[in-house]
Amino acid sequence: MTALATEPAARTRPQPPRPPCVITADATYAARLAHDGGSPGAWYPERWTLDGPEPYAVPLPAHQPEEPGTAVLPLTDGRVLIQRRADGRHLFFLLYPTGPATGEVPLGAVECEELTLLPPAPDGRRAYAVSRREETTDVWLVAGGAFGPEHVAEVRGRCSGGVWLDPAGRLLALDREEPGGGPVKTVAVDLERGGEVSPLLQITEESEDRLLLADPDSGLILVRSDAVEAGRPRLGWGVLGSTLPVRFPRALRPAGCTLTPFAVQPGQTLTPEGCAVALRVDGAAGAQGSPWLGVWRPAEGRLHQFPAPRGWLTGSGFWSRSGELALPYATDDVPCGLARLPAPEPAAPEERAPSEPPAPAAPRPVPLAQAPLGGRRAKG
Numbered sequence: 162m163t164a165l166a167t168e169p170a171a172r173t174r175p176q177p178p179r180p181p182c183v184i185t186a187d188a189t190y191a192a193r194l195a196h197d198g199g200s201p202g203a204w205y206p207e208r209w210t211l212d213g214p215e216p217y218a219v220p221l222p223a224h225q226p227e228e229p230g231t232a233v234l235p236l237t238d239g240r241v242l243i244q245r246r247a248d249g250r251h252l253f254f255l256l257y258p259t260g261p262a263t264g265e266v267p268l269g270a271v272e273c274e275e276l277t278l279l280p281p282a283p284d285g286r287r288a289y290a291v292s293r294r295e296e297t298t299d300v301w302l303v304a305g306g307a308f309g310p311e312h313v314a315e316v317r318g319r320c321s322g323g324v325w326l327d328p329a330g331r332l333l334a335l336d337r338e339e340p341g342g343g344p345v346k347t348v349a350v351d352l353e354r355g356g357e358v359s360p361l362l363q364i365t366e367e368s369e370d371r372l373l374l375a376d377p378d379s380g381l382i383l384v385r386s387d388a389v390e391a392g393r394p395r396l397g398w399g400v401l402g403s404t405l406p407v408r409f410p411r412a413l414r415p416a417g418c419t420l421t422p423f424a425v426q427p428g429q430t431l432t433p434e435g436c437a438v439a440l441r442v443d444g445a446a447g448a449q450g451s452p453w454l455g456v457w458r459p460a461e462g463r464l465h466q467f468p469a470p471r472g473w474l475t476g477s478g479f480w481s482r483s484g485e486l487a488l489p490y491a492t493d494d495v496p497c498g499l500a501r502l503p504a505p506e507p508a509a510p511e512e513r514a515p516s517e518p519p520a521p522a523a524p525r526p527v528p529l530a531q532a533p534l535g536g537r538r539a540k541g
Contacts, residue, residue, distance in 0.1 A: 182474035192235040218497035221256045237285030269309030279323040282330040296340040314356025347372040364388035376425040381433035383422045412464040418444040428482035434460040437504040470500035
């Protein structure tokens with residue numbers, strides 16, 4: 162554990178790009194594809210334990226190096242799911258340490274052209290993936306089932322994204338483009354009712370509306386939409402099940418920067434305005450091409466910006482319930498580290514920005530619990 166390290170990294174050799182670090186929903190484990198610093202193809206899975214006094218990593222190399230794009234996902238029992246591709250199939254294995262070696266449990270395969278792992282399920286025991294066809298998207302349970310990969314839902318249209326909406330891992334939000342084209346809208350898929358689909362986010366009929374993050378405790382959601390200005394997506398926030406409008410704060414559109422939210426503070430039951438949100442900031446002044454960090458709360462009109470820790474596994478991190486942001490990083494000197502950043506104190510009322518105009522009205526109540534996310538009451 163360390164404070165933020167912002168000085169330039171000392172490099173003794175060229176470093177390969179760092180693949181993303183995937184963290185379980187309860188922040189007990191993480192997994193990533195690591196590199197031994199030798200030949201360009203020397204990639205191997207690595208599991209991080211995060212819930213102890215200090216983080217530590219366990220390498221899980223197989224009998225041969227992994228491909229650079231191989232996906233990994235941690236489970237809360239300490240095993241790591243790996244997705245490999247061979248001969249048009251996506252093969253899944255569970256990896257675990259066995260002394261000096263790596264144990265592998267084969268789970269089976271899915272035969273398709275394109276298949277993407279979804280973010281870790283809230284229960285930490287199951288893992289899901291989506292495969293896209295020309296006019297439909299299939300949802301697969303690839304770990305945690307009884308007999309290997311199981312097809313659990315078929316959704317009309319081509320879907321992307323993937324956000325869990327409830328602690329049980331029953332409701333999955335996907336950003337969907339209808340067959341034949343049209344604007345992307347977010348839908349909710351009920352995995353316990355055969356993949357039943359319901360509208361979730363539709364700010365206007367013409368707007369591209371995508372769900373980026375959702376916090377089940379508070380109901381806070383982060384969206385990206387061009388409803389305010391066609392063709393210019395903006396970052397906004399709303400509340401699941403609320404009649405309040407989606408807001409697009411000025412603080413979330415700093416000049417020359419692109420913001421990507423990656424973590425919401427948990428435990429803020431029914432108080433979405435007080436949740437701290439961590440954002441990746443690309444294009445920040447003085448960043449010299451490296452992402453910075455942003456911290457923001459809906460109740461404030463200010464975006465706090467910080468240099469990212471040296472070696473940050475960019476775009477990954479998690480909040481503690483007490484409001485401390487943990488950021489995984491790896492350097493030559495510290496191959497497994499967590500930088501800690503306390504959330505900035507809320508701004509005083511006089512420092513807060515004036516109220517933002519709401520999003521345009523939704524044509525009908527579309528989100529979960531039949532509550533519109535548009536600005537005015539829907540007709541009909």
